[in-house]
Amino acid sequence: KRKILKHNFSLPGSDLEDEDNEKREGTEADIAALYRFYSKHLEMPDHKDLLTLYSQVACNGFTVEDDELFQMGAAIYPDVALINHSCLPSVIVTYNGTSSEVRAVQNMKPGDEVLISYIDLLYPTEDRNKRLRESYYFTCDCNECKTKSKDNAKVKVRKRSDPFEPQVISNMVRYGRNSIREFRALKNVKSPSELLEMCEQSLEEMGAVFDDSNVYMLHMMYQAMGVCIYMQDADGAIRYGKKLLKPYSKLYPPYSLNVSSMYLKLGRIYMNVERRSEGVSALKKALAIMEVAHGKDHPYIKEVRREMGQK
Template sequence: MMGSIEGLERFDSPGKGRGLRVTRPFKVGELLFSSPAYSFVLSLSERGCYCEFCFTRKEGLARCGKCKKAFYCGVKCQKGDWAMHKLECSAMTAFGENWCPSEMSRLVARILAKKKMQKERCASERILLIEEIQSHVEDVDNEKREMTESDIAGLHRFFSKHLELPDHKDLLTLFSQVACNGFTIEDDELSHMGTAIYPDVALINHSCLPSVIVTYKGTSAEVRAVKNMNPGDEVLISYIDLLYPTDDRNNRLREFYYFTCQCQECKTKSSDKAKLKVRKQSDPIEQEVISNMVRYARKTIREFRALKRIKNIL
């Protein structure tokens, strides 16, 4: 039986298929909903810096006594992660330096383990089950298919001893689902920390004029309004970098998400001239400009978090 999220409802979005819309007003900065990850994985490059379970960055993390590769805040986080870490722990010890699955393979392994352990709808599937996520497996080109086949081979090599794997067709579908709907978890500096899957958040359609953004608190995703929203308004996020002009944006959308955006910005191309002017500048970007952009991004995230704290106080 399908659950619900207060203030939101699933609906059929014209020309887009399934979508999400608000049933009450939301103000700029207001939290629409928060979702725990269905499954998540910390990037190998971040091991030792962040806790594998809660993604907290701190000094003096405790190392897994068996593999010596995974790090945790303490016993509580280590126990919380064991159901997933055990998929990798003994394999890392056995393979040593030859243990090299892709981040995608690691995440898919955890999704399969979660499916086996939890048969009922979980907190990240209130309005969309993971099985319902769009795969576009029939649209995948030969190059992407080869990459997926490589990931599947890695899944068999590094995880089959501790995980019962479905047939090849089902694996192709699952990898395609994750490729289209996986989210990059970022820290306050917008650096890649890991990858996760959030079924409810995956229900949100794209627009180059988004109404919400997704930020992260540990491994949970928070969906916040970036404009005032009225009942009936569709919840929309941007799947891509909006600094690109229209043609480039749609090329990327077709390549990775298999559709062309029909939003007002794409129809009018009203911002293209300014974006192309920036791109055509021949001088290299100065370090100060890059630093200013990073500071602006951090400031924006802090402002959203401050709005949340103020709301909690009120």
Template sequence: MSEPDINNTIKIHSTSAGYGLAAATLIPSGAVILKISNPLLILLEKAHLASTCSWCFIKPEQPATLKSCARCKVVGYCSTDCQTDDWLAVHSKECKVLKAMPAIPPTATRGLIQLSLRNRSGDSQELVTHGKSLSPSRLEDLSLQAVVAAKYSRRRKEWLPTGLRVLCQMETNAFRVTLPDDAPIGLCFDPIMALANHSCSPNAVVVFDGRTASFRALRELKEGEEIFISYIDPISTRDKRRQELQQRYFFECKCEKCTKDENAYETYLRAREEYSAPRRMAVLCDPLANKTTAEICLHRYAQETRIPNMLQCINDAQGYLDQHLETTNDLPPSARLDFLMNLCSGPSSGINAISPYPAVLHSLYLTFIDMESWIPALICLLSIALDSDPFTYPSPHHPVRIVRLFTLAKLITQIAGLTSNQFTLALTGLSREAAGAIEDPLCELQYFGSFQVLIGIVAEEMGQAFGEGSRFAKEVVKEFALAKNSEEMKQRKLGDAPVQLGRWMMDREDEEGRKEAEKMVRGLRRLADCVEHVVGVPL
């Protein structure tokens, strides 16, 4: 039985931003602001229909285990229960429509058909349509989608304006359904969720757990305080963020970060005291040390931006990265590597949280993963987690940070289990000099202890990031239990760990355990500093 929905919001209105949401009561950091177990519309993207359960959104390791609908053969399910639930909810009406269509329709069109078949218009007078702001070609495309939806859901032509208006609302108010690692798999449209306004330094985050959508507080929210989420990736430059918001949502962002053109360090220093004490996270990212780092990096950045045209060069680097990501998806990873390495030597390189450096390094990490070059991938991700994320995502329980730490723990187990031949292959993409430079830090890394520290931090923060009963939390709980099992860790070839660490995992106040945890973090830090050898640029 699913847990009840939660709504700790009130609707507000202003002349400048229109409708919005505010906290109905004091909301602690990490608490649920809004939870909707079955949004008005939620469905898989067309590209994921063959690999993901159309009801619970579980993606099995073997897509062949999904059971396709015997009638339409478009949707698939991981269990009979999921198939029954979807049949009762909408598929009993949708199935014959999908079977009759010559091809699977675009996701938004299919969503509109579902709303029509359920007699749920989805039309909300409180949501803007921006129909007049859309290009003629885009408006024509949406009009054709409305015609298709009307035809197959057997609506009269009088319904077409309503269908078009809903599609326009979905265009700017729908959410991407994502997995914990932020990979998009579906579309969600709900009039309550859509009321939340945007900020580039948000106080709330959108989290999906299967079909359930939630807003969670990134810091404490006072009663009556407006709730802001981020519509876009916050690691881009201000020019890129504003361009994306204008093109997609038709407004110019006036949040404090944009108005002052703050970089990540400036935003962090302004707002750092708003975020909760990071508990075990302080071992990995000490707040006082972060403050000092931010001040040092700001000074260095100020020195660099005195160079003529430097700010323009930084924006150009963002443009080069965007163009690269749009045009090289089909190229082999090795072909992407040289370009990204060169981009790492550009402006703001080594000032780890200044755009576009974090995005470049993340692209490098993904490229190494595609190459199964696990060791440089680990180093890149460590550098992001330790040197960029604390400033880009200052909330210690931000889902992006927690998923990255969990991924690091899994990467460590992957590397620990490699044979000598596999270990050599896991260095692919590095020069001989770079491989030699990282040899000592890698050999000195205590795999089991490092794994325990990372899993201990993730286990403490997962509830505030995703919810205690979420799928992600269940996966973490499983790894946390294994992390306390030394025999299991030996089978994974992770070796031994100091007994004090086991005590620290159970009690973060254990002083001896904390000292051992700090020792493990120093090993991780030394490895993260090897990123300059990975990218071939002194940082």
């Protein structure tokens, strides 16, 4: 599935052509910028070779993230890039210096396929597969995609004596997806307080139909928490973080860096505002996941223990 592709564009007749064109335009702009800045000083590959390289990196590259999933850069690991995707991954990739490390998060027998996740697994099956098709050009047929066992919980609606019409729910799902897209587009344009208002507005709108544990609600709460952290609003960040943790633990796989990083963020904020016992308890939960995903000797583990006041 994750092959070194010669070109990852132009699958004829696919419904992805618009997105393909958009992506292609973005890549062409990047290549033009590279030429503008470097072609006078460096020997550059020709346009076609650069396009090929860009496509290969897009499909095979890894985003290197720290313990709170803050993006630090991109890297190519040709061997790890051979590992296929599953929405129920058997292993997790972490980073240690410039190396990547792969550790099992499920019991595995000899001969079992090693599978990682290429995407954020919070979202329902349809959304995950849209993302996989857009970025990696395949549809997943893992057990979770076949059974969709978590989809109902992921798009949970409020309990009412008079249940919502399916049309009302699907309209709200569309609204949720639009809010996500809109926030992403305006993230680097609007001011933090404007962004926070966007989150609160869409949460209020969706909250009329969706349960607090609905993933479209969780997405906007996560963004709101990020804005609060940026604005150094500890109370706001804690308020959102606390709402995220329980559904996160339920909706993500048992060992997930999304869950450990959330415990870590919240734990560190608690420690910063001198709420030590809540802080230590959150950091302990992060450690329980990280000891499996990162391994007990990873520098991040030592750092968290130091923050907790242990040797």
